[in-house]
Amino acid sequence: MARLSLALLGIIAAYHTIYALEISGSGGRYIILIFPGHGKATTIFKYGNETVLRGYIGYGKNAKREYNNEDGMLTVTPLRNGFNIKWETNQTDFEFKDCFEFQDDVHWFGGPQRKQQHWPLEKMEIDGSEAYVLKQLDNFSVAEYYWLTSKGVYIHVNERTPLFVDQNVHEPGKLCFIARAQAPYINRTRVLLEYDVIIEDNAREAHLHAIKNVLGKPSGHPNPKMVKEPIWTTWAKYKAKINDSIVLEFAEGIRKQNYSAGQLEIDDAWEKCYGAQEFDTSPEKFSDIENTIKKLKELDFRVTLWVHPFVDDDCHPRSEEGKKNGYFVKDPSGGDRATWWNGQNSHQIDFTNPDAAKWYTERLRKLQKNPGIDAFKFDAGETNYGPQPSVYNIDPELVPNALSKHYVETCAQFGDLIEVRSAWRTQSLPIFIRMIDKDSNWGIENGLYTLVTTLFQMNLNGYPMVLPDMIGGNGYGQLPDAELIVRWTQANTFMPAMQFSYLPWEITSKKFDAPKIVKKFVDLHAEKSDIILEAMKEAVKSGHPVNPPIWWIAPEDPIALACDTEYLVGEKILVAPILEQGATSRKIYLPAGNWTDGNNGKKYKGPVTIDAYPAPIDVLPWFTRDA
Numbered sequence: 001m002a003r004l005s006l007a008l009l010g011i012i013a014a015y016h017t018i019y020a021l022e023i024s025g026s027g028g029r030y031i032i033l034i035f036p037g038h039g040k041a042t043t044i045f046k047y048g049n050e051t052v053l054r055g056y057i058g059y060g061k062n063a064k065r066e067y068n069n070e071d072g073m074l075t076v077t078p079l080r081n082g083f084n085i086k087w088e089t090n091q092t093d094f095e096f097k098d099c100f101e102f103q104d105d106v107h108w109f110g111g112p113q114r115k116q117q118h119w120p121l122e123k124m125e126i127d128g129s130e131a132y133v134l135k136q137l138d139n140f141s142v143a144e145y146y147w148l149t150s151k152g153v154y155i156h157v158n159e160r161t162p163l164f165v166d167q168n169v170h171e172p173g174k175l176c177f178i179a180r181a182q183a184p185y186i187n188r189t190r191v192l193l194e195y196d197v198i199i200e201d202n203a204r205e206a207h208l209h210a211i212k213n214v215l216g217k218p219s220g221h222p223n224p225k226m227v228k229e230p231i232w233t234t235w236a237k238y239k240a241k242i243n244d245s246i247v248l249e250f251a252e253g254i255r256k257q258n259y260s261a262g263q264l265e266i267d268d269a270w271e272k273c274y275g276a277q278e279f280d281t282s283p284e285k286f287s288d289i290e291n292t293i294k295k296l297k298e299l300d301f302r303v304t305l306w307v308h309p310f311v312d313d314d315c316h317p318r319s320e321e322g323k324k325n326g327y328f329v330k331d332p333s334g335g336d337r338a339t340w341w342n343g344q345n346s347h348q349i350d351f352t353n354p355d356a357a358k359w360y361t362e363r364l365r366k367l368q369k370n371p372g373i374d375a376f377k378f379d380a381g382e383t384n385y386g387p388q389p390s391v392y393n394i395d396p397e398l399v400p401n402a403l404s405k406h407y408v409e410t411c412a413q414f415g416d417l418i419e420v421r422s423a424w425r426t427q428s429l430p431i432f433i434r435m436i437d438k439d440s441n442w443g444i445e446n447g448l449y450t451l452v453t454t455l456f457q458m459n460l461n462g463y464p465m466v467l468p469d470m471i472g473g474n475g476y477g478q479l480p481d482a483e484l485i486v487r488w489t490q491a492n493t494f495m496p497a498m499q500f501s502y503l504p505w506e507i508t509s510k511k512f513d514a515p516k517i518v519k520k521f522v523d524l525h526a527e528k529s530d531i532i533l534e535a536m537k538e539a540v541k542s543g544h545p546v547n548p549p550i551w552w553i554a555p556e557d558p559i560a561l562a563c564d565t566e567y568l569v570g571e572k573i574l575v576a577p578i579l580e581q582g583a584t585s586r587k588i589y590l591p592a593g594n595w596t597d598g599n600n601g602k603k604y605k606g607p608v609t610i611d612a613y614p615a616p617i618d619v620l621p622w623f624t625r626d627a
């Protein structure tokens, strides 16, 4: 370990003693902290003669006093390739706040899943008055404490930090990490703001370091059938209006179109009441469910069922059972009322309690036996539905995100055909993580553009087994038209799975044969699924993203680093989908390498920009890279 060295720079102003602390790490990395005596300290991370990160650390608006390094609250420890920064105090009304600048030529990656999924991240706004925890608001369902820059720096915040993050809201042009022992972070005995800053040669090297040291990698991949064949869900097309005959009609319609069966997911609402974990067998719903499942299997479908972690208060006798046994998430005074999108008077199951998890899973096992459900779509899992702040029977420093972790670990017991949508420190699980419900539009407002950027966010948070949400979005408010369905299908073709709810043969256009085009790309996906599975196997082996941004193979190329509309499959295929309404051509950038056009066999030598690649409605531009 390198030695600390303190350099007293001297007195340069009448009132302030300025002193600087320079700490050397290994391999030319060092950090300079300049303390003005009062207020924020300037912090400069250097790698050789280059400044790779610059910020102001140790100040907070609500702090009772200002910092200097004599407080004994700050410890800077050199690590092998960087530094650990740790602020700690047992004065729990204290706030720490460390901010880093967005420099003009530097891009940021990682960060949270959002409704407006910007990429790279420096354009994003995050309001630091809200805790940085998994929550439904703004689609924060995957949000590791991990940020990576194009300069090869990553910041990983210790999961015990009671973290708030502000970006471009209260602090324009900066990413700020704030630690406050404030709800939902209750019962803390200290305020901790701790993070590693690791400095590598470039973004790829830095991310590989993170995979190895903090993020981890999946222990396996989802069932190849989920990759090869489509997933068909009742949700977007029917919403909650489903029953035996509708599900059968949906399935038969799919087979009539000569699509392979794949997975048929019965979504909301099949349950007697939310939390019953039993079919509603009233005459107009699922009175014939055993027969329905039997027929679905005869049609060659695997059958999965939408489930959630809630029990509505009027769902008898489950809510009484849960209350009696203390299975629900509680606040400090014992209140256990939760609200979610389907219920204002509900309860969220406390998966940090193993007995509660068992109570939940036993019923799912029963459904697997009878009527014969193959697997489940596990919805929700974020922390914010129960009474706030919540208390759990676990290490208080892991509240509240540990609830999501325990939920997802419980879900993962149901094998390789499941899907979840929340994730926190569960990178090792061999399951699909679904993107949050997309909207049926083109743009940054949770539309088609964000299909690609969310893919990056999840891959760069260490979750390469990404299940894209339904093709064409969910039709909340606005319905998808044929052009959107076709372009969405194309954009999704080289992602790990294809999921439909709106049926492509039902949304047509007078201008082009939408059903035929969609079928062509579903077939192309099936044909290339071995390459996707190979990328998944590589992810299991080395943690590499399955669908990285193109800088993954050109980590020092500024054009590649800024690119948000092209993605890779492993390191072999580059996909440049049309993401703009009405567009029939697009600009494409191919980084260094020899490329072959997937559509016509034309060769390109990168780096090269194709100014206007023609892509009429039936064309998806994609390229293979020579090894």
Ligand SMILES: *[C@@H]1O[C@H](CO)[C@@H](O)[C@H](O)[C@H]1NC(C)=O
Residues within 6 Å of the ligand: 048, 049, 050
């Ligand atoms: C920084 O270091 C590199 C290589 O070590 C050298 O080529 C470059 O000239 C240096 N730049 C400055 C401004 O000293």
Ligand SMILES: *[C@@H]1O[C@H](CO)[C@@H](O)[C@H](O)[C@H]1NC(C)=O
Residues within 6 Å of the ligand: 090
């Ligand atoms: C805070 O920590 C210090 C150092 O461990 C200890 O001496 C002090 O008693 C603690 N204060 C409180 C209020 O726990």
Ligand SMILES: *[C@@H]1O[C@H](CO)[C@@H](O)[C@H](O)[C@H]1NC(C)=O
Residues within 6 Å of the ligand: 115, 136, 137, 138, 139, 436, 437
């Ligand atoms: C996504 O975020 C928006 C904005 O907060 C919210 O209205 C929507 O319900 C979220 N989506 C889901 C599926 O929770």
Ligand SMILES: *[C@@H]1O[C@H](CO)[C@@H](O)[C@H](O)[C@H]1NC(C)=O
Residues within 6 Å of the ligand: 186, 187, 332, 333, 391
């Ligand atoms: C947690 O804090 C609350 C008050 O915020 C208190 O009522 C409760 O007893 C504490 N629980 C534990 C386990 O310390």
Ligand SMILES: *[C@@H]1O[C@H](CO)[C@@H](O)[C@H](O)[C@H]1NC(C)=O
Residues within 6 Å of the ligand: 256, 257, 258
């Ligand atoms: C499905 O395949 C059958 C048999 O090959 C054929 O008769 C039918 O027209 C096909 N249907 C569609 C919609 O392509």
Ligand SMILES: *[C@@H]1O[C@H](CO)[C@@H](O)[C@H](O)[C@H]1NC(C)=O
Residues within 6 Å of the ligand: 241, 242, 243, 244, 245, 246, 283, 284, 285
């Ligand atoms: C299912 O719902 C549809 C539409 O509401 C209705 O026409 C049909 O009769 C229902 N099926 C059963 C078995 O009740």
Ligand SMILES: *[C@@H]1O[C@H](CO)[C@@H](O)[C@H](O)[C@H]1NC(C)=O
Residues within 6 Å of the ligand: 593, 594, 605, 626, 627
């Ligand atoms: C790329 O193609 C050139 C010939 O145009 C060849 O010399 C070179 O080896 C190729 N590179 C790779 C990585 O295949």
